[in-house]
Amino acid sequence: MPEPDPASNGIGWLRATVSRFANGPVHARRRAIVEELVAGVDPGDLRRPYAGHPVAPLARALGVTEPAIVNVVADVRVAAAAYQTGDTAADPAVDRLVSVFGGRYDEATAAHIQLLVQACDATASLIERTRTRMSGERARTHTRDERARTHTPDERARTHTSDERARTNTRDERARTHNPDERARTHTSDERARTNSRDERARMSTVDEVLRDDPPVLATRRVDPDGNVVAVSLSGMPFGAGPRACPGRELAMALVEGALR
Ligand code: HEM
Numbered sequence: 001m002p003e004p005d006p007a008s009n010g011i012g013w014l015r016a017t018v019s020r021f022a023n024g025p026v027h028a029r030r031r032a033i034v035e036e037l038v039a040g041v042d043p044g045d046l047r048r049p050y051a052g053h054p055v056a057p058l059a060r061a062l063g064v065t066e067p068a069i070v071n072v073v074a075d076v077r078v079a080a081a082a083y084q085t086g087d088t089a090a091d092p093a094v095d096r097l098v099s100v101f102g103g104r105y106d107e108a109t110a111a112h113i114q115l116l117v118q119a120c121d122a123t124a125s126l127i128e129r130t131r132t133r134m135s136g137e138r139a140r141t142h143t144r145d146e147r148a149r150t151h152t153p154d155e156r157a158r159t160h161t162s163d164e165r166a167r168t169n170t171r172d173e174r175a176r177t178h179n180p181d182e183r184a185r186t187h188t189s190d191e192r193a194r195t196n197s198r199d200e201r202a203r204m205s206t207v208d209e210v211l212r213d214d215p216p217v218l219a220t221r222r223v224d225p226d227g228n229v230v231a232v233s234l235s236g237m238p239f240g241a242g243p244r245a246c247p248g249r250e251l252a253m254a255l256v257e258g259a260l261r
Contacts, residue, residue, distance in 0.1 A: 001020070001021055001022065001023050001027070001221065001222060001223065001244075002021065002221060002223055002229045003016075003021055003022065003023065004016045004021050004086060008105065009091065009094070009095055009098075009105065010088060010090070010091030010092075010094050010095060011079060011082045011083070011086055011087065011088060011090040011091055011093075011094050012086055012088070012091075013094070013105055013110075014079065014083075014094050014110060014113060014114070014117070015083070015086055017030075017105070017106075017107055017110035018030060018110050018111070018113075018114040019031040019033075019034055019111075019114065020083075020114060020118065027243070027244075028243075029107070030107055030110075030111065031243070031247070033107055033108060033111040034111045034114060034115065034247055035247050037062070037111055037112065037115060038115070038247050038248055038251060041058070041061045041062070041251055042061070043250050043251055043253075043254035044254070045057065045060075045061050046058065046061060046251055046254035046255045046257075046258050047254045047257045047258045047261075048258055048261075049258055049261035050258050050259065052073075053073050053077075053120075053124060054119065054120075054123040054124055054127060054255040054256075054258075054259060055072070055073045055076045055077070055116050055119060055120050055123075055124075056069050056072075056073050057255060057258060058115065058116060058119050058251065058255060059072045059073065059076070059116055062112055062115065062116070064100060068100055071096070072097065072100055072116070074093075075093035075094070075096050075097050076093075076097065076113075076116045076117055076120050077120060078090050078093035079093050079094050079097065079113065079117050080117045080120035080121050081121075083117050094113070097113045097116075098113070101113065115248065118246075118248060119248055119251070119252065119255070121216070122216040122217055122252070123216075123252050123255050123256065125216040126207065126210060126211070126216050126252070126256055127255075127256055127259045127260065129210045129214055129216070130203070130206050130207050130210050130256065130260060131260070133206050133209065133210060134203065134206050134260075137206070200257075200261075203257075203260045204253075204257065207253070207256055207260075211238040212238075215234070215238035216238070217234055217238065217240075218233070218234060218235075219231045219232060219233050219234055220232050220234060220240065220244075239252075
């Protein structure tokens with residue numbers, strides 16, 4: 001991993017103090033701090049339905065309270081845009097984030113900010129791409145349904161007759177029931193539970209499709225044995241692999257689930 005120059009504040013400090021751009025034992029030490037922080041977050045909290053940017057629930061889970069959340073999300077987005085380049089325009093945003101997390105320019109503070117910054121764009125684009133794909137699927141299903149409704153008159157007549165039959169059956173069914181209201185209520189809530197878990201499964205399989213076909217992170221960078229910085233494809237490994245693999249995978253999936261509910 002190409003290492004940034006040391007810096008005492010701003011985005012330069014963040015890049016020089018996170019695990020992401022460190023190597024060897026320094027990477028391992030910082031990564032351990034990150035993993036401990038991740039382990040302290042309950043994915044169940046992130047899975048709860050929310051509107052807005054996925055950084056907000058994650059920041060709350062890391063101890064940020066209202067009303068700071070809105071500004072934290074805005075500053076994290078700025079820091080995320082400058083994370084790879086080190087553009088100093090992001091310095092004030094990073095310095096504000098340091099104050100939110102206690103004001104010390106140390107590895108623990110950097111780890112808090114790193115989690116938010118790493119989560120920011122990748123999670124937001126996974127949510128966005130999944131939503132786009134789901135609305136494409138809904139449009140296709142709708143068109144299929146439309147086509148099914150505009151069948152030949154014979155077809156329609158047959159459908160009509162079978163609808164009639166269905167209605168009669170239902171009426172007979174209802175007449176036979178002792179406690180129709182009770183039965184109807186149970187039926188409806190069972191149906192709802194089944195529909196919800198079906199919807200949930202459909203949504204999460206669309207997420208998997210996006211991760212397979214259109215992942216948010218396509219490549220990463222490493223230093224080759226000659227000291228050159230090279231791009232390494234992450235094809236088939238949307239969360240990376242090995243000692244640098246994403247430690248936030250489970251939290252990312254929980255945030256995606258919460259956003260799509
Ligand atoms: C869909 C969302 C996400 C995707 C696709 C993703 C993907 C990745 C990938 C591919 C890497 C490895 C980069 C490399 O090998 O150089 C990585 C690293 C990392 N990710 Fe994620 N990530 C996501 C969300 C998150 C979230 C939500 C968090 C925090 C809760 C997070 C925290 C991290 C951290 C801290 C690293 C650096 C690990 C290290 O330095 O060893 N990521 N991520």
